[in-house]
Each structure stands twice: as C-alpha cells, then as structure tokens.
C-alpha cells in the first residue's frame with residue numbers, strides 16, 4: 335500500500351504536502367499504520383496531497399500536483415489526490431486517505447476508485463495530522479468494494495490514544511457483501527440534484543440508483559432541507575479548528591525554522607510565512623478571525639448551531655430510509671489550473687460531500703460509470719452512524735451491475 339502523506343510514519347517523512355514539514359520524520363507511527371504493519375502490509379511510500387488536506391484538486395501540494403490517470407492534465411481531485419491517482423493507475427494495491435469535507439470520496443469519484451469515509455469515531459485519528467478535529471476521519475481508498483471491506487476491518491476500532499474513537503465492536507465487514515438489496519430503502523435527496531449538476535453526472539447517478547432498484551432496493555424521495563448551508567458552515571468550522579491546530583507549527587520543536595530571524599516573534603512570523611502556502615494562510619486568517627473575541631458567537635457558535643440542524647436533517651431522513659444515494663461531485667474532473675482563480679467555485683464543488691462530515695455519518699464513493707469524454711463518475715452512498723455495512727452491501731451490489739470494476743486507464 336501507499337499512504338496519504340498526512341499519516342505519521344516513523345520510517346519515512348510525513349510532510350502533509352507542506353514546506354513547513356518538508357524533512358519531518360515523526361517519532362511514532364499512526365495507529366492505522368501500526369495496524370497495517372501488524373497485518374503484514376508493505377508500505378511503498380507516501381502520496382501527494384493538498385497542503386494540510388486543504389483543497390479539492392491537490393494543486394495546493396508544495397511538491398507537485400498529481401495528474402488524473404484517466405486524462406493527464408486533469409485533476410485527480412483532493413485533498414487525497416495522490417492516493418486516488420496511485421490506486422487508479424495500479425501503482426499500489428490500495429491507499430489510506432483522510433476526509434474532512436470529502437477528501438476521500440471526491441478524488442475516489444474523479445479517479446474511478448472506491449473510497450470510504452467511516453463514521454466519526456470508527457477509526458482512530460492518533461497519528462493523523464490534524465486539520466479540523468471534529469470533522470477529520472481516516473478511510474480506505476481501494477480498487478473494489480471487497481478491498482474496502484477488508485481494510486475497514488483492519489483499521490477500525492477503539493484506541494486508548496484517541497478519546498473520540500468508539501468502543502463499538504468492529505463487524506466483519508466482508509460478511510456484509512451479500513447478493514441482493516431486498517428490504518433496503520434508498521433515499522434520494524431532492525436537494526442534491528439541483529442547479530449546477532452536470533447532466534452526464536446526473537444521468538450516470540440516476541442509472542446507478544436504478545441498478546440498486548434492480549437489486550431489490552426500494553427507492554424513495556427524501557429531503558435534506560439545510561443542504562444549502564453546508565458550505566458556509568464548513569468554511570467557518572473547518573478553518574476555525576485549523577487555525578487552532580496549526581498554531582503548533584512555530585519552528586521551535588520541529589518543522590521549518592527561519593534561521594535569519596533576530597527575535598523570537600520574527601522567528602515565528604518568518605518561519606510560518608515561508609513554511610505555509612497561500613491556501614493554508616487564508617484559512618488560518620479566516621479561522622482566527624471567526625474565533626476572536628466578539629466574533630465567536632456570530633460565527634463559530636452560529637455555525638455550530640446550523641451544524642446541529644444539518645445533523646437533524648439526516649436523523650429525520652434515516653427514519654424513513656436505510657441509505658442515501660446521490661452524486662459525489664457536481665462534475666467530473668476538470669483541467670489542472672482551471673479553477674485556480676475562482677476559489678468560491680472550488681469550495682462549492684464540495685457541497686455534496688461536506689454534510690457527512692458535519693453530521694459525523696459514514697459516506698462512500700463507488701464507481702458508477704463514465705462521462706462521454708471517458709472520465710469516471712462515482713455514486714455517493716451515505717448511511718446512519720456506524721452503519722458502514724449497509725453502505726458496503728449496496729456498493730458491492732452496484733459493483734456487480736455497473737460493469738466498470740477492473741476497468742483501468744491506459745497509461746502511456
């Protein structure tokens with residue numbers, strides 16, 4: 335396996351795609367890395383990502399941007415873009431990514447692989463370099479659903495070193511892969527098929543939902559009325575938590591230090607100015623502002639209240655269905671550089687994945703088909719907390735029918 339460079343490995347550097355950690359080798363392994371080692375996994379290396387997992391294209395990586403193996407010059411997605419590209423291009427068996435607002439599911443969709451963001455608390459975050467601690471979760475990125483189930487079994491479970499990890503027993507996820515979806519109710523949220531959705535994406539996703547129906551599922555309409563607030567809420571909560579988490583990179587104990595500085599304050603300022611890229615700086619600014627005295631109630635607190643409403647939307651929906659099916663991203667992959675001058679368009683492209691992180695529920699992207707131009711399109715499945723098994727079962731049934739499993743890009 336090859337691993338997103340956001341997970342601590344004591345045998346190789348862990349850069350988080352940032353100059354500030356360019357030569358950093360952690361003194362310990364992340365719990366998930368330890369678990370992989372215990373199962374005999376061989377780690378091939380670490381993979382490109384947006385700096386500190388902030389981005390949707392991996393263009394914010396300080397060490398180069400991965401291409402989409404289906405079409406060079408196109409983005410592999412982000413922030414786990416290197417993971418998705420490497421798995422899709424057959425350069426490794428599978429990868430682990432991290433997902434704070436879609437960073438596993440979105441690149442998985444754009445590169446035609448399987449990606450799962452588990453329930454918040456299902457997988458230990460010990461040794462995952464923190465971006466937004468109330469949203470971050472580690473998950474598998476694999477070539478098929480069976481591999482995803484296998485890796486989920488290995489990495490899940492309670493860890494005394496992460497107080498937010500759940501003591502719930504870990505099911506045998508592979509046993510969940512059973513033929514047929516009889517008795518399973520699939521909700522289709524009206525709000526996820528709105529303006530801005532590429533017609534080809536809609537066609538492939540609706541086709542995939544019809545395949546779930548062929549497998550025996552009952553398809554019903556559901557509503558997630560607060561969907562339109564997800565991006566705004568996320569872009570307050572995530573930067574606020576990031577500004578706090580990233581305060582530790584001060585050049586003192588580890589990471590890049592500016593050696594020209596003449597005072598301690600200058601050393602902090604110059605190390606952080608040279609070490610962080612622009613997107614990270616922007617988010618630290620937004621987050622620090624949102625948390626400052628006098629603004630906290632208007633921004634962070636308000637966002638947390640709307641977050642509760644979003645969570646309640648899902649609770650209400652899951653009273654009438656077992657899983658929710660939708661697109662992962664509004665469009666297939668785009669050209670590298672194309673949205674560089676339009677940060678809002680980039681932020682909005684996460685609108686369909688962010689809600690699972692805000693609600694803490696599991697979500698998954700599974701290959702469903704291709705655009706007419708030959709770019710992969712995934713189906714997103716979401717379920718109630720700790721219901722990864724129903725996701726895997728539905729994904730496996732789709733995989734049997736969609737006819738795209740094993741299809742790999744031709745590499746020059």
Ligand code: GLN
Nearest residue numbers: 387388389434435436437
């Ligand atoms: N694209 C989102 C962001 O830029 C999500 C990233 C992630 O899930 N790590 O923050």
